[in-house]
Amino acid sequence: MHSGKSSEISWLKNMTHLRPVREPDQPRPWRVTPDQSRDILASVQCILDRENCFVREVDRYLRHNDFLNLRKKEIVYKEWLKDVLEPVLQKIEDKMSSQSIEEMQKRKQEQLSQYLNYCKKKGYVFLDHFDPSEYDPFSQKMCTDCWKDGSHQSPQ
Template identity: 45%
Template sequence: MTRSAKRHLPPALALGISEFSLRGLGLRGRTCAGFRKAEAESPDQVVLAKEDIDAAIQSVLYRENYVIKELDKYLKHHEFLNARRKEILHKRWIDHVADPLQKKIIEKVCSHKKIKKRRQEELDGFLKYVNKKGNAFIEHYDPKEYDPFYMNKEDPNFLKVIIPPFRDPLKKAQYDKDDGKRTLLQCETGKIYAMKEFKEIEKAKLHSRLPGISNSRHFMTPNEWLKLPTNYIESEFCKRSRLKVKTNFNESSFDLKPLARAPHLESQEEEAAVIYK
C-alpha cells in the first residue's frame, strides 16, 4: 500500500493498515528472538513461546481480514458514488437539453399538419360558396357573403411558414459575444434592440471610427463591390492613393561589387577571342 493510496482511505482504515504493518514487524522480531532462545530454554518454555506466537499470528490475521473487508467496503462505496454521480448528470442533461430539444423538433415536424388543416378549411369554405353561387371569380366577390382575403387581412402571416434565423454552431462564440454587447447596450440606453438594429448600430460605430473615404471597401458589401464599373481603378481616388506610394524600381538589395572583382576564366577569354575573330 503506497502513501498516495493511504491518503484517499478513511482515517480508521489507514490507522488499521499502519497498526497491521507495525504488528507484523514486531512479530518478525519476536519470532527471530524466540527461536534463538529456544535452543537454550526448557521444553515447557518452548511450548509457551509457541502458544504466544500462535496467538500473535491469529491476532494479526484477524486484523488483516478486518482491514481487507473495510477496504473492499470503501472501494464499493466509492464506485457506487461515482455511478450515482454519472446518473444524476445524465438525468440533468436529459431534463435540460435532450427533452426540450426533442419537443422543439417534434413541434417543427408536426407544424405542417396545422397548416394543412387550415388550407382544408379554406378550401371547404370556398367550395360551399361556389356551390351556393354557381360561379365565383376572385375579381368579383361580395365581402359580406364571402371574403377570401379575410384571414390575410387579419393575420399577415396566415398560411406562411416562419423559419427562425439560422444559428451556425461554428459561430456560437460570436453569437454569444453579440448577445453580451447587445445586453450592455440595452442596459446603457434602456431600450430593447433587435439583433438587426444592434448590427446597424455596430456598423455605424465602425464607420465613425474609420476615415471618411468614399467608395472604399470598409463601407461596401461584397455585392456592391462587384457592381462597381471596371474603370473604377482609374478614378481620382485610386490615382491619389497610388501617388502616395513612393517606390524606386532602380534600387536593389543584390550586391554587384563581388561580381566585378571576380577574375575571368581562361576559357571565357578564349571564347571571347574566337567571337571577335
C-alpha cells in the first residue's frame, strides 16, 4: 500500500519529465501585420476618446445638477427668511418693545417667589412629581397671555 505522499511525489516526477508540447506550424489567426496593428490601435484610441468624452460630459452634467440643487436650496431659504422668519422676528420685537422693563421684572419676580415658597414648603421641586394645585413649574411656559395678539385667536 502506498502512502498519499509517495503517490503525489511520483505523479509530480512524471509531470516534470514531460516534453514541452510543440506548437503546430499553422499560421496563427491572431497574428497581425504592422499595418493592421496600427489600424487596430487607431480604432481603440478612437473608442477611448469617445468614452473619455462621454465621461467628461456625464461629470459636467452631475456638477451642473449639484449646482442647480444648491441654488434651489438657497432660493427656498431666502423665501423662508422673507415670508416666515422676518415677520415672526418683527412681531417678537414689537411685543417686546411694547412691554416695559418693570412689567417683565415683576412677572419674573412673581415666578421666582412662587418657586422659592414651594421649595421652602416641600424642600424639593421635581418636574416629574409635583402637585399643580400647590405649584406648577410649567406655568411659565403655559402662561403666555402676555405674548398673545389678535392674529392667532380662533374665530368665534
